[in-house]
Amino acid sequence: MNKKFATAINCIDGRVQLPVIDWLKKEAQIDYVDMITEPGPNKVLSENKDRVVIESIKKRVGISIERRNSRLIAIVGHFDCLGNPSNKDIQLQDIKNAIEVVKTWELDAKIIGLWVDENFNVNPSD
Numbered sequence: 001m002n003k004k005f006a007t008a009i010n011c012i013d014g015r016v017q018l019p020v021i022d023w024l025k026k027e028a029q030i031d032y033v034d035m036i037t038e039p040g041p042n043k044v045l046s047e048n049k050d051r052v053v054i055e056s057i058k059k060r061v062g063i064s065i066e067r068r069n070s071r072l073i074a075i076v077g078h079f080d081c082l083g084n085p086s087n088k089d090i091q092l093q094d095i096k097n098a099i100e101v102v103k104t105w106e107l108d109a110k111i112i113g114l115w116v117d118e119n120f121n122v123n124p125s126d
Helices: 014-027 041-047 051-068 088-103
Strands: 004-011 032-037 070-078 110-116 120-122
Touching: 004 014, 004 051, 014 032, 014 070, 014 110, 014 120, 032 051, 032 110, 041 051, 041 070, 041 088, 051 088, 070 088
Parallel strands: 004 032, 004 070, 070 110
Antiparallel strands: 110 120
16 A cells, blocks of 8 residues: 655744644645755745755655655744744745745645644644
């Protein structure tokens, strides 16, 4: 039996790892989540300036897509993020912009945004 993988581009903040994994497993019927972590990845991708970090994220996402057959990429933002200390509205816009950047990578996967609130509840960002 093939196990289904998703890919999460998530913050390094340990508080948001399990909520995102649990949400993806439940809502997307995923067995495992490949976790790609960076401080404030929604901001990094939205700004689309730090080529070294962005290429690193892209390479790691590519491995998940190609080797694990992941067909879902989640870009995550969260409350109280040290890497992206912006308010929720700005972070939600960063997630939207980050999705557009990742779409340009032309990967065979659906891309979604997730917001983790102050109670560590995960919600689709759109």
